[in-house]
Amino acid sequence: MQIPIFMVDAFTDRPFSGNPAAVCLLENDLDEDLHQKIATEMNLSETAFIRKLKPGDDFTKSSCFGLRWFTPAKEIPLCGHATLASAAVLFHMEKNTNSVLTFVTMSGELKAKRGEDHIVLDLPLCPAYPQELKEVEELIKAAVGDMIVQDVRYSPHTKNLLVCLSDTYGRSVLEDLKVSAQCFLSAEKTGKVKGLILTVKGNSSEKGHDFYSRYFAPWYGVLEDPVCGSAHAVLGSYWSEQLGKKEMLAFQCSRRGGELKVSVRDDGRVDIAGQTAFVLKGNLTL
Secondary structure: OEEEEEEEEEOOOOOOOOEEEEEEEEOOOOOHHHHHHHHHHHOOOEEEEEEOOOOOOOOOOOOEEEEEEEOOOOEEOOOHHHHHHHHHHHHHHOOOOOOEEEEEEOOEEEEEEEOOOOEEEEEEOOOOEEOOHHHHHHHHHHHHOOOOEEEEEEEOOOOEEEEEEOOOOOHHHHHHOOOOHHHHHHHOOOOOOOEEEEEEEOOOOOOOOOEEEEEEEHHHOEEEEOOOOOHHHHHHHHHHHHHOOOEEEEEEOOOOOEEEEEEEOOOOEEEEEEOEEEEEEEEEEO
16 A cells, blocks of 8 residues: 655745654545554654545545644644645645645644645634642743743643743743753643643844744653644734734744744634645655
């Protein structure tokens, strides 16, 4: 069996930056255990599987597909960058003729819209609520040491803990922070945290970015996710409230780095736009 596979760098316009995802196009149903085996073999933060929903569907003409995401360790309920990569494969490699694609996922229906130089993802907005510091103090200490923490929030939908550092810190401090994410597993005592977002307010003199972030998910086998779209469904909600803005430009300052345009809507959704770069096209032989 031959399965077309692509490697796409998401939230960047340059190869070898942004967040890489593998995307597999499934003509037929795949044995359940093979999804995880392929994702483990790819060893990227996510491998996406696009599947046809009914006989007669066509990757070039149909507008609705099934979509699943796997880390090297397990299946996850939402992944922004691999959704962006999946839409890019259909729009740019399969030459899909639709302007909007719908993906049926564990997080409901997600839409991807073709833009001039971006693809726009329609994702659920994920509010984060005040979190009792004492419950997560050890985890925060493991992540940022004695740095000043300005706010702590928890997103029950994504199971992400958001830690906002003091406004006295800037992008360079977040970039230079040495993090041992493997230590988070023993430091997290509540059992409810599956991802850690570190964020700081942007500086208007630095390329107009409204906020910066880094994201860690060792609970899913991903020590640091280079650019995480789903984390920005949380960050978008938080920073829109803090800044009083609906339209924001964000930068995730991992070693690879990536830029996202975030637009908070009034209907409980968020548009996250980004670019992509293709680095590989081939076939899996099973």
